Amino acid sequence: xxxxxxxxxxxxxxxxxxxxxxxxxxxxxxxxxxxxxxxxxxxxxxxxxxxxxxxxxxxxxxxxxxxxxxxxxxxxxxxxxxxxxxxxxxxxxxxxxxxxxxxxxxxxxxxxxxxxxxxxxxxxxxxxxxxxxxxxxxxxxxxxxxxxxxxxxxxxxxxxxxxxxxxxxxxxxxxxxxxxxxxxxxxxxxxxxxxxxxxxxxxxxxxxxxxxxxxxxxxxxxxxxxxxxxxxxxxxxxxxxxxxxxxxxxxxxxxxxxxxxxxxxxxxxxxxxxxxxxxxxxxxxxxxxxxxxxxxxxxxxxxx
Amino acid sequence: xxxxxxxxxxxxxxxxxxxxxxxxxxxxxxxxxxxxxxxxxxxxxxxxxxxxxxxxxxxxxxxxxxxxxxxxxxxxxxxxxxxxxxxxxxxxxxxxxxxxxxxxxxxxxxxxxxxxxxxxxxxxxxxxxxxxxxxxxxxxxxxxxxxxxxxxxxxxxxxxxxxxxxxxxxxxxxxxxxxxxxxxxxxxxxxxxxxxxxxxxxxxxxxxxxxxxxxxxxxxxxxxxxxxxxxxxxxxxxxxxxxxxxxxxxxxxxxxxxxxxxxxxxxxxxxxxxxxxxxxxxxxxxxxxxxxxxxxxxxxxxx
Numbered sequence: 373x374x375x376x377x378x379x380x381x382x383x384x385x386x387x388x389x390x391x392x393x394x395x396x397x398x399x400x401x402x403x404x405x406x407x408x409x410x411x412x413x414x415x416x417x418x419x420x421x422x423x424x425x426x427x428x429x430x431x432x433x434x435x436x437x438x439x440x441x442x443x444x445x446x447x448x449x450x451x452x453x454x455x456x457x458x459x460x461x462x463x464x465x466x467x468x469x470x471x472x473x474x475x476x477x478x479x480x481x482x483x484x485x486x487x488x489x490x491x492x493x494x495x496x497x498x499x500x501x502x503x504x505x506x507x508x509x510x511x512x513x514x515x516x517x518x519x520x521x522x523x524x525x526x527x528x529x530x531x532x533x534x535x536x537x538x539x540x541x542x543x544x545x546x547x548x549x550x551x552x553x554x555x556x557x558x559x560x561x562x563x564x565x566x567x568x569x570x571x572x573x574x575x576x577x578x579x580x581x582x583x584x585x586x587x588x589x590x591x592x593x594x595x596x597x598x599x600x601x602x603x604x605x606x607x608x609x610x611x612x613x614x615x616x617x618x619x620x621x622x623x624x625x626x627x628x629x630x631x632x633x634x635x636x637x638x639x640x641x642x643x644x645x646x647x648x649x650x651x652x653x654x655x656x657x658x659x660x661x662x663x664x665x666x667x668x669x670x671x672x673x674x675x676x
Numbered sequence: 677x678x679x680x681x682x683x684x685x686x687x688x689x690x691x692x693x694x695x696x697x698x699x700x701x702x703x704x705x706x707x708x709x710x711x712x713x714x715x716x717x718x719x720x721x722x723x724x725x726x727x728x729x730x731x732x733x734x735x736x737x738x739x740x741x742x743x744x745x746x747x748x749x750x751x752x753x754x755x756x757x758x759x760x761x762x763x764x765x766x767x768x769x770x771x772x773x774x775x776x777x778x779x780x781x782x783x784x785x786x787x788x789x790x791x792x793x794x795x796x797x798x799x800x801x802x803x804x805x806x807x808x809x810x811x812x813x814x815x816x817x818x819x820x821x822x823x824x825x826x827x828x829x830x831x832x833x834x835x836x837x838x839x840x841x842x843x844x845x846x847x848x849x850x851x852x853x854x855x856x857x858x859x860x861x862x863x864x865x866x867x868x869x870x871x872x873x874x875x876x877x878x879x880x881x882x883x884x885x886x887x888x889x890x891x892x893x894x895x896x897x898x899x900x901x902x903x904x905x906x907x908x909x910x911x912x913x914x915x916x917x918x919x920x921x922x923x924x925x926x927x928x929x930x931x932x933x934x935x936x937x938x939x940x941x942x943x944x945x946x947x948x949x950x951x952x953x954x955x956x957x958x959x960x961x962x963x964x965x966x967x968x969x970x971x972x973x974x975x976x977x978x979x
Contacts, residue, residue: 379794385868386790390799393784396839399819401806407815421818466711469704478705484965485712488719491957493898495916496950499923500718503725509737509943511721543715551969574697604810608901615924631813636905645814652810659808 408652410645417641431646440630441650448605448626454538455606456598460591462542463549468579470550471557483554486547494612497544501613505536530623533614537624540613549594556590557583592669600662603654607632627651722954726750726947733943749944750952758910758918759952766914769833770896776838777892778885784839785847786873791856803841820906832906833914837895843888846971850884851877887971890964897957915953922946 380387406421411431413424435441466486473479489497504511505526513523526532564582573581605626614624616633627647634644721738729744736742753759787793788800816836826832858880859872867875878885900916907913913921923946 376794383792383794383869385870386787386792387795389783389869389873390787392780393787393839393844394799394802396780396835397802397806397841399824400816400836400839401811403823404811404815404819407812407818410814417822420822462711466708469708472701472704473708482708482712484962486715487965487968488958488961489715491894491898491961492954493900493916495900495920495923496722496954497718499919499946499950500722502923503721503738503947504718509733511738511740514737514739543718547715555969576697576700611904612900612920628813635813635817641814641818645812648810648812648814652812656809 407645408649410642411649413642415641415645427642431642432650435643435646435650441647443622444625444627444630445603445654447623448628449602451534451537451605451610451624451626452598452602454534455541456595456602458538458542459545459549460595460598462546463553464587464591466546466550467553467557468583470554471583472575472579483547483551487551488547489544490548492544494606494608497540497609498612498615501536501540527617528619530620533620533624537609537613541609552594553587553590556587560586592666596662596666600659601655602658603627603651605629719954719958722947722950726944726951728944730944738943749948752945753948753952758913759949761911762913762915762918763952765830765833765912766897766916768830769899769914770893772830773834773837773896774889774892776834777840777843778889780838781840781844781888782847782878782881782885783873785844786851786877788844789848789851790869803844807841817905827906828909828912830912833899833902834896836902837892837899840892843891846888847881847884850881854880883967883970887967890967891971894957915949919946919949919953922949 409421410424412427412429413421414427414430415421415424470479470483473482502510505513507513507523507525507527510526512526516523524532526536560583564586565578568578568582605628607626607628610624610626610629611632614620614629628651631644631647631651634640634647721740724740725733725738725742726749727745727747728739728742729746730748732739732742732744784803788796788803790796793799820832820836821827824831824835826835854877858876859869862872862876863869898916900914900920903912903914903917904920907917910921922942
């Protein structure tokens with residue numbers, strides 16, 4: 373201990389550089405942890421966190437006695453699973469295909485264009501979705517009508533939204549992910565391809581039997597990173613696109629939007645805390661099990 | 677192997693060029709073109725319909741090729757104060773946040789990566805935990821509103837994102853790739869770590885700083901989570917929240933500070949706001965894109 377202290381004094385210039393970072397970490401990441409206490413309190417703003425009375429497990433009992441928790445948990449997991457699988461599949465296709473393109477200008481143009489949606493906020497994407505799907509003026513309904521089909525009340529039809537949201541995610545993120553994968557492909561050794569070509573392997577065979585197996589570690593990491601966050605819904609996305617449209621909640625409401633509404637619209641701090649604590653615990657469990665899986669597949673990529 | 681495997685000889689050594697290969701190449705090209713067009717299509721819709729005349733929007737709704745051309749919606753927006761206020765808020769938050777974020781993370785990461793740092797393990801752990809265990813919405817809300825009293829201030833849009841563990845780790849992996857002799861020689865000369873950082877390390881980390889700076893700027897520009905939580909005063913609406921409020925059927929006149937003389941179609945105004953919000957990003961995108969690509973590659977090296 374004495375040594376460490378001496379070291380801290382000797383290296384005071386070095387350590388002083390970390391002080392702002394530590395302050396921000398403590399203030400914005402650690403102090404809010406105290407909010408979890410509210411899950412066990414009957415919080416009243418006037419009395420503050422410590423003045424409010426204890427509620428024991430009541431908030432949780434209330435949360436788990438309804439059906440909402442099942443709905444939001446299932447939605448969060450299913451939507452995230454859809455996003456992970458389809459985003460990755462499309463990103464992989466784009467990366468593999470771009471890698472086959474020899475025309476430099478074409479490759480560069482496509483790459484720039486598919487990366488572009490990543491730079492747009494979810495509010496804007498939400499508006500784009502509205503322009504396409506709204507009931508009266510929407511472009512999709514226009515198209516349906518012009519080919520003689522009945523139009524659909526998209527914003528009143530919950531079951532279509534997992535698909536629409538998945539397509540939106542692909543649109544926004546697949547290009548971005550494909551660039552990560554493309555960088556990984558560029559790093560693969562050319563020797564494999566040369567010898568495969570000598571043996572007469574077609575482009576598709578090279579893709580299937582060389583690129584894909586060599587990309588496996590990268591793919592696994594990206595997928596499992598998503599799995600580790602499977603209990604965290606994408607608030608910006610869901611709230612930006614669906615907003616407060618209650619009709620769509622059965623398929624689109626996720627834990628994050630639910631706890632947000634509990635806090636900001638109902639003003640129920642304790643309830644919101646209970647939901648968020650439930651989410652944090654489930655999230656932690658997911659990360660720990662995901663890490664155990666990674667450790668089995670590929671020891672070097674594990675988190676801890 | 678007797679002959680060297682240049683591309684030409686290998687191409688010839690194939691038995692014959694498969695017709696199916698050509699079809700496959702065409703299929704690949706087609707897929708990419710279709711996907712790229714699908715990426716551009718919504719942008720086109722936004723831009724072209726923001727110039728559509730009110731009657732066209734009212735009669736035919738949004739169209740791929742709307743009839744007429746007018747600047748009415750833009751004129752309406754530019755007459756009011758709100759758009760300028762929102763631009764100011766978004767720009768200030770972006771500039772302040774990016775500057776502070778870069779300074780704080782770059783310095784913090786430098787300590788993390790420093791071989792002489794004996795608390796490295798503890799600091800990394802401390803940085804890591806928030807990435808894994810959510811600190812919780814309620815505590816965060818109370819912190820900003822009740823303890824720091826930042827509700828309805830610009831700071832509420834800036835401070836929470838300043839320290840980003842993920843970017844810190846990207847900095848760390850960059851610093852670790854530098855030869856240690858660089859700062860050892862300076863330390864021998866008696867320079868302290870601050871001097872070493874600003875004289876030696878900072879100049880050679882310009883590429884990484886550019887990349888992460890862009891990530892920060894994008895995050896601040898596009899964020900609406902913080903403003904949704906903490907901003908009720910419409911003078912402090914950033915662009916994204918303004919757009920959000922327009923979308924949720926807010927009263928246009930009140931937003932434009934009583935400018936109700938010529939009330940254009942609200943759809944047109946929303947579209948114009950979208951275009952003005954994403955405009956700056958689209959304009960700088962061609963120039964900054966390569967830095968993002970570089971940054972992603974950098975981040976993926978570590979996995």
